[in-house]
Amino acid sequence: MALIDIRRSMLVDALDQIVARGSRVMANHLFGDLKQFFNFAIAREWVDIHPLAGLTKERIGGRQKERERIRTDDLLITN
Numbered sequence: 001m002a003l004i005d006i007r008r009s010m011l012v013d014a015l016d017q018i019v020a021r022g023s024r025v026m027a028n029h030l031f032g033d034l035k036q037f038f039n040f041a042i043a044r045e046w047v048d049i050h051p052l053a054g055l056t057k058e059r060i061g062g063r064q065k066e067r068e069r070i071r072t073d074d075l076l077i078t079n
Helices: 008-020 024-043
Strands: none
16 A cells, blocks of 8 residues: 555544543654644655644544653652
8 A cells, every 4th residue: 555545534533443442642642743743744745634633632532641750759859
């Protein structure tokens, strides 16, 4: 398959499958990587249209909740 044949629906379907198996964070990371790749492809004139333009992580995997960190004395010591 040529790069110009890739459509938004193909990418969204693949990301939806990742979300469906419970890997929302992975879907968001992959989405970010794909957006960066297609920005590069446009800059190189490999494609004319960004298939993921206008989509956000919130619409793909949902908003990621912040992880709770427990601060320890070791983390507070600066070098």
